[in-house]
Amino acid sequence: MKEVDTTQVYPQDPNKTYGLMELVRGTKPTVGPAPEDMVYSWPHLLIRELVIFLTVAACLLVAAFLFNAPLEELANPNHPPNPAKAPWYFLGLQELVSYSAFVGGVVVPGLLVVALILVPYIDRKKVGVGIWFARERWLANGTFLAFLILMCILIIVGMYFRGPNWGFVVPWE
Amino acid sequence: MAPDKSTEKKSAGMEFFENVYRSIFRYGRIPQDGEGASYAVFNNLFLHIHPVKVSRHSLKFTYTFGLGVIATSLFLILTFTGVWLMFYYYPSATEAYGRMLDLRSSVDFGFVLRNVHKWAAEAMVFFVVLHMARVFLTGAYKPPREFNWVIGVILLLLTLGLSFTGYLLPWDQLAFWAITVGTSIAGYAPVIGEPLRQFLLGSDSVGQEALIRFYVLHVVILPGLLYVFLAVHFWRIRKDGGLSHPSENEPQDVAEKGAEL
Amino acid sequence: MKKENLRMQQPEMDRRQFHSRLGWLGVAASGAIAAAGNLLYLKPAVDYGPPTRIRVGRPEEYKEGLKEIYENERIVVVCEKDGFAAISVKCTHLGCTVRTSDSGFECPCHGSQFDNDGFVTGGPAPAPLNWYQISLTPNGELEVDKSVVVPSGTYFKV
Ligand code: FES
Secondary structure (H helix, E strand, C coil): CCCCCCCCCCCCCCCCCCCCCCCCCCCCCCCCCCHHHEEEHHHHHHHHHHHHHHHHHHHHHHHHHHCCCCCCCECCCCCCCCCCCCCHHHHHHHHHHCCCHHHHHHHHHHHHHHHHHHHHHHCCCCCCCCCCCCHHHHHHHHHHHHHHHHHHHHHHHHHHCECHHHCECCCCC | CCCCCCCCCCCHHHHHHHHHHHHHCCCCCCCCCHHHHHHHHHCCCCCCCCCCEEEHHHHCHHHHCCHHHHHHHHHHHHHHHHHHHHCCCCCCCCCHHHHHHHHHHCCCCHHHHHHHHHHHHHHHHHHHHHHHHHHHHCCCCCCCCHHHHHHHHHHHHHHHHHHHHHHHCCCEHHHHHHHHHHHHHHHCCCCCHHHHHHHHHCCCCCCHHHHHHHHHHHHHHHHHHHHHHHHHHHHHHHHCCCCCCHHHCCCHHHHHHHHHC | CHHHHHHHCHHHHHHHHHHHHHHHHHHHHHHHHHHHHHHHHHCCCCCCCCCCEEECCCHHHCCCCCEEEECCCCEEEEEECCEEEEEECECCCCCCECEEECCEEECCCCCCEECCCCCEEECCCCCCCCEEEEEECCCCCEEEEEEEEECCCCCECC
């Protein structure tokens, strides 16, 4: 008699009934994670969402009582404040715009959006999924982080290092 | 159906209450078992955007840091406070600024609503970007989630649009000049630039026409679009097999072969 | 039997396909027309802004070398020995209001600089400041028309 391999991928649960549900074509001998990796959304997921929502709401309320939203004088078309600054998330673009309006305001943001949309159609290899900073993805992650950090630097420069006439100032002087 | 386990006799009043309750929540109070938990989720309009079961990995805080949920929470809070602010706001170049002052000093809790709205708006931009960074750095945009990433990019743009249109509404110096500069940048785009600027401003420069247009965009069009895309975004999470999971990775040798081909 | 056979043949299907395509084309076309109509609706047709023609006083009121700023109209009227000029104070970079400086004009927003004739001498502004057409009204007043841009250096002689 031949030795039969009786080790089971998923050990049988005596409380459950089993049947063949589906045949799947695939490259892998197993069908993904064991069902035992799963937990019920109620309460495990919902309670986490509730906690996050309440934390967010609480933080906002505290912030609202501590810091007033800015409100300057009434709009006056004749006197631009010096310097006139865009909202903070656009300050990186404003910094670029102060060199060239077309490059900073149209070309760079346009290319960034197109690149972002194309990312998943260019990088399709299924490696490093679900893992933070997977080593195999160093190139993709590095590029993304480089852009993110560059944007942050531009925003910080725009926020703190730009004074009257968009000249360079040092905030601690 | 979940069996009613209680056998004691109930008063008529209690029974009435019970019947009403059961007509709303078919499957009992707090779910006690797997069956109850399943029914609780998929029989509820608001909860059924979730699958009945989720993988442990996707619940790990250090995997997602809850960034998507935070962004969504902020958006819900923004909708709420935004609608409330609409009761007092008046989109007129001569009135708007005065209403801001009233909200700040006269209206009870006016400053709280305005401040929450403002800080939530800033935070939403921040957390949407962080959420996007999380998805990228964990490689979660790979097939089959490509299209959901694209929807995510659209949601980011809508968030920026909402924030930008909201910026003009207080009609203070900050608002006026930020929008003057911002819309002029749009004017530099080839072909569509100038029509786009005209469409946004309704005139040659920032004025009453621009205010009413930004107002409509800010309170109706952009939030409406954002809700639609958000619904698709959530729906696709389920249809694409939940959050990304390391087990989806191809074994290293297969992946390498795929790269050679 | 024969009739049925005929019906199964290719041309019959093509006819169907043709009509179906025609139908879809109609749907697409009406959609496009509706979209175009909606876009046109949003295009600002009526200008509710300030008037484009501005009276800026009699020529005699000006002395040579004077720069008179009209804040709300966003122009500066310059009187030179060559005549009068109306120069826009709207920065050609991103639309901030420029202010007069020793050497001409400068913009507070991103630091563009212009000379007395509005030509760019520094900063990101891509074009010189606009010059507007000036004319004399029948009762002898100077009138600036902000809707007509004239080449820089076109002075108006009274
Ligand atoms: S708007 Fe004048 S320099 Fe940018």
